Amino acid sequence: MKKDIxxxxxxxxxxxxxxxxxxxxxxxxxxxxxENGESALKKCTENKYDFVLIDVQMPKINGIEVLKTLKAQNKQIPNFIFFTAYSLPEIQNEAMKMGCLAFLQKPIQIERVISILKQSKGTTVLICLKNEKQQNLLYNSLISKGFHALQTLNVDEALIQLRQINFNYLILDCDWTQSEHDIIRATIKSLSSNTVCFESNEDEEIHDIENRIFSHLREIS
Structure with missing residues (x-):
């Protein structure tokens, strides 16, 4: 890794x-x-950062307010990763709507933070397929092509990941129930996420799934 992050x-x-x-x-x-939100605001104004890892709950100015203030100043915003010791769904939703990269619970798992930091420099894909063999093949193929992929075993696990990380793409099995599909799409919409959802099934070839991702990347480039 280049030492310029x-x-x-x-x-x-x-x-x-x-x-x-x-x-x-x-x-x-x-x-x-x-050491606090005030100092963070000053440093973000004076310096350029790629990422800000920030506690939500702090005296005077909390982490959410730091991001809000920077947005109001029309500053170039670094990628924000929030962490908190409290379970606060409404604050988590607010943070994700503002475009934070991730919202993590304390105690901090530093390996998880490092993984997110490295993933964010490439295209991220969340895979939620019923066929384990197909899922593994797609995962390995995407990794070999430079994508950053994450596998989930079910819709509940996918929802957790979507609320924590802004993925570029979600590969979702067509055979999940309609209510599960509705929950996934409602969650993406509620978070104002840019995640693009592609539906697939066990009959679709791996290269066909990848081609849909590549086609979309070409469209937006």
Whole structure:
């Protein structure tokens, strides 16, 4: 990985900041840190970051307000990854609607953070197919072509991933129930996500699924 990805880590707990800085530096990222929302706003105004990893709950200015303020200033917004110790669906939905990259629960799984940081530099695909063999073949083929793919075993798991990460594409099995399809599409819509959903089934060849992705990428390029 090129050592040119700049990350701002924002948390009011010094131990959390220091741990994340140390681990991410070892992974080759360039890191900076801020102890609260006010400091984060100042740093984002003065510096250019690729990512901001920020706690939702902080004194004075919380993580959501930092992103709102930057958007109101028409600044070039880094990719925001929120984390919180609390289960707050309404705040999570608000964050996703504002275009955050991910919304994660504490305690922070640093491996998960690193995976998201690396995935975000390419095209991300969430695969939710019933046929395990087909799903594995598609996953391996996409990875070999430079995509960042994630497999899910069922619709419930897919919904969790969609609420945490803004995927570019979702490959969804046609054979899930209509109500499951409706829930998936309603979730994507409620999050104001740009996720493109392609329906497929076990009869579709892997290269045909990939060609639909490639065709769409050409259309939007």
């Amino acid at each position: 700049n990350i701002l880590i924002v948390d009011d707990h010094p131990a959390v900041r220091s741990t994340m800085v140390d681990v991410l530096k070892e992974e080759g990222f360039i890191t900076d840190k801020a």
